[in-house]
Amino acid sequence: MTTLEAATDAARDNLIALESEAIHIFREVAGEFDRPVILFSGGKDSTLLLHLAIKAFWPAPVPFPLLHVDTGHNFEEVIDFRDRVVEKYGLRLVVAHVQDWIDDGRLVERPDGTRNPLQTQPLLDTITEHKFDAVFGGGRRDEERARAKERIFSLRNAFGQWEPRRQRPELWNLYNGRHRPGEHVRVFPLSNWTEADVWNYIAREGVDLPSIYYAHKRKVYRRDGMWLTEGPWGGPREGEKVEELTVRYRTVGDGSCTGAVESTASTVEDVIAEVQASRLTERGATRADDRLSEAAMEDRKREGYF
Amino acid sequence: MSSLLRLATAGSVDDGKSTLVGRLLYDTKSVLADQLDAVQRASVDRGLSTPDLSLLVDGLRSEREQGITIDVAYRYFATPKRSFVLADTPGHVQYTRNTVTGASTAQLAVLLVDARKGVVEQTRRHAAVLALLGVPRLVLAVNKVDLIGYDEAAFTVIAKEFAAHAASLGYSEGSVLAIPVSALVGDNVATRSDNTPWYTGPTLLEHLENVPVAPDPHEAPFRFPVQYVIRPRTPEYPDYRGYAGQIAAGTVRPGDEVVVLPRGLRTTVERVDTADGQLEEAGAGSSVTVLLADDLDIARGDLIASAADRPEVTDEFTAALCWLSTKSLQAGARVLVKHGARTVQAMVEELNSRFDEQALSIVDGPDSLELNEIGSVKLRLSEEIPVDDYATSARTGAFLVIDPKDGDTLAAGLVGERFSALGGSEQE
Missing domain, CATH: 3.40.50.620 (HUPs)
Incomplete structure (x- = not known):
């Protein structure tokens, strides 16, 4: 073996x-x-x-x-x-x-x-x-x-x-x-x-997920080190430049504080490979609310x- | 070989346990960049020149402020060989409560000692609690060997003293291993150290990856507490009636002769179902749904067991209680006992004896049991239940003692005369 x-x-x-x-x-x-x-x-x-x-x-x-x-x-x-x-x-x-x-x-x-x-x-x-x-x-x-x-x-x-x-x-x-x-x-x-x-199990069981967990093109802007997207919660402030990037979401919460990560992982197998190589925890990477204090x-x- | 190892850590204050756990996480690359950044920032704030790895695992704000650990924390790390669930139990306050909690699910425990101090009283107490809970394997991590100049003779003295103590608690030579480590520097944790050429055994991580896990009780007789009755009553499944639960011990196959306890109804297993299809065989730890040949009235709390080797059905038994509450226990107390999926009323009829962990001896006829004390008691229940001796089937010999007034968990219970597991202590 x-x-x-x-x-x-x-x-x-x-x-x-x-x-x-x-x-x-x-x-x-x-x-x-x-x-x-x-x-x-x-x-x-x-x-x-x-x-x-x-x-x-x-x-x-x-x-x-x-x-x-x-x-x-x-x-x-x-x-x-x-x-x-x-x-x-x-x-x-x-x-x-x-x-x-x-x-x-x-x-x-x-x-x-x-x-x-x-x-x-x-x-x-x-x-x-x-x-x-x-x-x-x-x-x-x-x-x-x-x-x-x-x-x-x-x-x-x-x-x-x-x-x-x-x-x-x-x-x-x-x-x-x-x-x-x-x-x-x-x-x-x-x-x-x-x-x-979680990802290995999702792959094994073929669990269906919302599409935003996989790579897609999206207009985003940079704030506090995260890629945020425009929505009902607001959009870029003055000086924040909107770019179209290939991104995905690792967690999904309130749109105003959930950041996307740059990623080309378009299948569950790609995501698993990315998670294994990742050097950031999913909350640290994408959740502004946890960054407020230690x-x-x-x-x-x-x-x-x- | 099983790919999941559940382990617990135990040690006295300042033995460097948080640093060791932080080191395991760090060296298996289970610490990610943002966590490490946070630790580095916090270390600089505290005026330290190197990152304090213990900060990786000290969770609650109150702990970080006081530099202590106050509760069992669970850590996760993995290598290509195994995944690990580590119950990190604090060493000082409420150590019995926390050690008992961590040990209840552990297949191996890592005990830490400071190489400068060697085996201390608390090491002996922790080992006694681990033996009582039946943790199959022990590792003695002799930490801070860098501070004794990597002295082989000093290490050997500590290792021998501990081996003798473990043997008195019933541990065989092959189930105990001492390893010289420095959590701070990393010696023999994940990488073999050049500083201890005289040590030829595995590193801590190698040992954790390769140690045989206690055989799952596949050989043991079948035990299946019924958690829930599945009756869809849908057009597709109008008459389906399955008994859902997690196999506590042994294995089950269609055609097996079983008995439903406490009433003693005999029947045959017709099918073993899961959402993924029927199984030819299922073993301990599997959550399955069992269908029986006869239409019996079975409910949550019943136990389906091997007809050939069935547990005793009784309303009275001796048990060890690890008392986990600040409310003390006196003879005559009324409590609830949660055993498997069944909760029954009970009375503590007698306090037979107490394990004196200071003297490592048995004290007869105590007046009470207090927080963190371990006693042997006689329990009488309001109804008969099927029980095994903890020594032969831990999952069906274990129970919780619950306060009927406020629902607090008062004690961990182990069916049987467990104090014999504490070995020769009585003669001391």
Whole structure:
């Protein structure tokens, strides 16, 4: 067996173990909670979550609805994709529009126009309104240092906040989902996956993704070291030059602060090769919101962010 | 060979564990440019002349400010041979709680000692906890060998002392390895060091890549906790009834004779299903859906087990509890026990003994169990459940103890008389 074949076998066995773990987590939640929901934006991690949920309950339909917190700053391709997936699998989608919160004064638009930080309130309000008690998210521990300590079952208090000191020890594969009324549990089935695992699995399973994850031509401008694109959230300021480049997105969030990377990776195999060679983490490369401070993610988690 | 190794680290304060983990990430190129830039900036801010690799792994702001680690953190790195999930457990506060958590899923543990101090009390305690949890393999990383002038004799003394202690805990010679390393400089972590020509063993990373993982309990009798009943009731699958779960031990094939516990109903496996199709055989760790030949009333919490080798069904057993809560335990306490997919009410009838980790001895009849203490207790349950001894089947011998009032996890439970695993300590 060549080294390459051995490496391929190793990667495949690893994916089988990660898939079994995620399916176990989905079934555990279905067995223990009354009203679970899957956060679903149409992005790659939430698409992967849904794929695993479908496999966990096959041939029965997924026993949970989906929830999208919509900043209004969307990439059209992603919203189209989201709606197609919902239609294809006959799922129920709840959408919380950040715009509604701004319109009735519960939220105020930020001076920089970024809406990512504004998602927290609509998310928590919707969780309360629908009495969701388990909320699946696509968070991974390899994304960022504050997430390295996140539990697979992460208890949130009645204000949706994450309290590091109240997190329960997680032993074996026994998860404790007990919570008091008004509290809920965030559940992260992809906790142990890395970005490379996600892409290798997407390739293995042939998971369909929004087109913007692959190389395409786009008009972009440079800000804070990132390639941003024009959209409903605004466009280039004076002095920011618009260029047409071949780019793709490694993560998809609020359009105002999600940057594209220059890339010619037009297939999933190209993307895997690029991820393996990449010298930047996906958040560091493309998310302005995490760059605000060294402890940016820790602070947002405490406030009840994903 | 399995391609995924789950490991845990343990060590005392200042043994350089964060630096070692940072070194593993750095040398396997699992640290990317922006993370390294952040570490370099932060190191310069702190007036350091070289990047402090421990900053790669100290996650929370409160930790970075105090220069300590307060909770188990999970790290990921990979080589072409294997992927690694590393549970990085802090050494000082709440070390039992964190070590127990990391050890519960670990196939190997790396214990750190400072070469200048050698094996200290906490090393012995950590090793005892790892033995109790049944972690199959240990590595002793004798760190900071650069600070003892790469002295072979000093290393050998430490390695021998640890080997003797590990042997007293039941570890065979082949399951323990001592390696002289310097996490700071990188000696013998991922690259063989010219400074230790007398050391002929593998580097830490080579060992992690090649060490045989404890055999998956494929040989063990089949154990399958039912998590969820799949009943589509769709036009395409009107009568489908499958039992979904993750195989805890052993293997299953269509035609196998099984028993459904606790009631003891006997039947045959008809099919083993996944979304990708039917399987000829499935083994421990696989999430599958089992279809049975007979139409039985089976629900979440039941256990499907090999008919030939079934677990004991009982409402009373002895167990070791690793107490993880600041609320202390007294005899008579009412708790919840989560075992497999079943949660039942229970009472702690007796506190038999406590493991004194300071003296490494067993104390009979303690009044209470406090945070980070390990005790042997007698439990009585409100109903009978099927249990295995932790020593023979960890996944069906393990349970959580939960506070019925607020839902907190109080303890990690291990079915059976586990203190015998702590070896000759009683005679001390």
